[in-house]
Amino acid sequence: MSSMRFVRCFSTRVNIARLTCPKALSISSTYSLRPLVIPNLKNAYSYSTQQGEEKTGGGKGAKILLGVAAGLLGAGAGYYYFNGTDNVLEKTSKVPVTKDIDYQKIYNQIADVLENNDWDDGSYGPVLVRLAWHAAGTYDTVSKTGGSNGATMRFSPESDHGANAGLKHARDKLEPIKQKNPEISYSDLWSLAGVTAIQELGGPTIPWIPGRKDADASTACSPDGRLPDASLGAPHIRETFGRMGFEDRDIVALVGAHALGRCHTDRSGYKGPWTSSPTMFTNGFFTELLNKKWVDKKSIDKKWKGPEQYVDKETGELMMLPADMALLKDKGFKQWVEKYAKDEELFFKDFAAAFHKLLELGIPRTGNEKVYHFKRTGES
Ligand code: HEM
Numbered sequence: 001m002s003s004m005r006f007v008r009c010f011s012t013r014v015n016i017a018r019l020t021c022p023k024a025l026s027i028s029s030t031y032s033l034r035p036l037v038i039p040n041l042k043n044a045y046s047y048s049t050q051q052g053e054e055k056t057g058g059g060k061g062a063k064i065l066l067g068v069a070a071g072l073l074g075a076g077a078g079y080y081y082f083n084g085t086d087n088v089l090e091k092t093s094k095v096p097v098t099k100d101i102d103y104q105k106i107y108n109q110i111a112d113v114l115e116n117n118d119w120d121d122g123s124y125g126p127v128l129v130r131l132a133w134h135a136a137g138t139y140d141t142v143s144k145t146g147g148s149n150g151a152t153m154r155f156s157p158e159s160d161h162g163a164n165a166g167l168k169h170a171r172d173k174l175e176p177i178k179q180k181n182p183e184i185s186y187s188d189l190w191s192l193a194g195v196t197a198i199q200e201l202g203g204p205t206i207p208w209i210p211g212r213k214d215a216d217a218s219t220a221c222s223p224d225g226r227l228p229d230a231s232l233g234a235p236h237i238r239e240t241f242g243r244m245g246f247e248d249r250d251i252v253a254l255v256g257a258h259a260l261g262r263c264h265t266d267r268s269g270y271k272g273p274w275t276s277s278p279t280m281f282t283n284g285f286f287t288e289l290l291n292k293k294w295v296d297k298k299s300i301d302k303k304w305k306g307p308e309q310y311v312d313k314e315t316g317e318l319m320m321l322p323a324d325m326a327l328l329k330d331k332g333f334k335q336w337v338e339k340y341a342k343d344e345e346l347f348f349k350d351f352a353a354a355f356h357k358l359l360e361l362g363i364p365r366t367g368n369e370k371v372y373h374f375k376r377t378g379e380s
Pocket residue numbers: 120126127129130133166228229230231237254255257258260261262263264265267268269270321323324355
């Protein structure tokens with residue numbers, strides 16, 4: 001059993017966790033990691049000021065016209081045509097695009113299953129964020145393949161890609177919610193689960209747009225090797241995220257999600273959490289990265305037989321991947337690590353924008369879609 005006590009505060013709960021969770025108080029006073037202040041969520045994030053729904057453009061009339069057009073297209077052609085590419089996702093699921101789905105209800109259902117004392121640090125949130133990211137992060141801006149459309153990770157070989165090890169737990173966790181709400185596609189459900197987990201664990205409001213369609217066949221799987229390799233450095237990270245269309249600022253913001261969750265020896269081979277509050281979305285990844293002294297795990301744990309990774313010298317309980325350390329070593333990345341460590345509000349704003357963009361990669365849009373901003377559970 002680890003000697004370090006990890007903070008386990010949840011969801012709506014997390015919005016007030018920093019004041020009310022006794023564990024948050026105890027860990028913070030021991031390690032002085034981050035201030036126990038409730039950020040004013042409504043003011044803090046530019047995206048979150050309007051709860052409820054919003055449109056990117058058009059009005060009710062436009063929506064009806066769009067619905068009629070989509071219906072005619074669906075009936076006549078029997079498939080959807082994506083981006084003018086020869087993407088195999090042309091053949092898609094039977095999820096109707098025109099049906100009004102209560103996404104806030106599904107958000108709430110996901111939020112309700114996050115907390116689980118038998119799982120890791122007590123929340124499925126982190127692994128759901130990883131599922132949403134791995135489903136979307138396969139996108140290639142040149143060939144316009146990959147991305148969250150299709151939910152192709154349901155199929156082999158993508159489900160068996162090394163990078164996706166352990167994500168079956170996340171997919172299985174969401175299955176009963178899919179059964180309860182057959183009208184939502186798996187691809188929408190997975191991306192919505194990522195949004196739900198981030199918000200419920202205290203992160204920013206992420207604008208979300210539905211409309212992803214599931215692929216019918218495993219032939220739509222993304223090729224292996226599109227997700228970043230944790231053992232590599234800055235050039236690899238830039239190249240991998242560059243392929244998705246991200247720049248230094250977005251990349252650093254996105255990796256800040258490592259404030260959540262932990263590494264597992266039976267999945268990636270690495271071990272441990274990045275922060276001492278792995279169920280709270282904060283800028284803690286950046287403050288730890290900058291302020292702790294990181295040493296090769298082998299230097300303090302002679303028995304370690306796993307891949308090269310770093311641990312904090314003080315306790316040996318927190319970890320960093322070689323790819324995380326690359327954010328410190330590379331000047332272009334480091335300037336953002338420093339900014340986000342100083343300014344959680346800036347991090348939340350940039351993360352929300354980058355994560356939204358990630359979930360949108362490769363999804364055909366007209367610009368008239370409804371954009372959802374979900375209420376956290378317990379928020380009126
Ligand atoms: C350079 C880029 C990245 C690398 C090399 C990387 C690598 C990893 C590795 C090796 C794990 C451990 C998996 C396990 O053993 O369970 C992990 C976990 C995780 N990653 Fe990343 N990752 C990267 C970027 C991201 C991004 C962009 C996000 C989200 C926006 C993200 C979210 C997560 C989360 C939440 C976990 C914890 C999962 C859990 O607790 O089960 N990562 N990542």
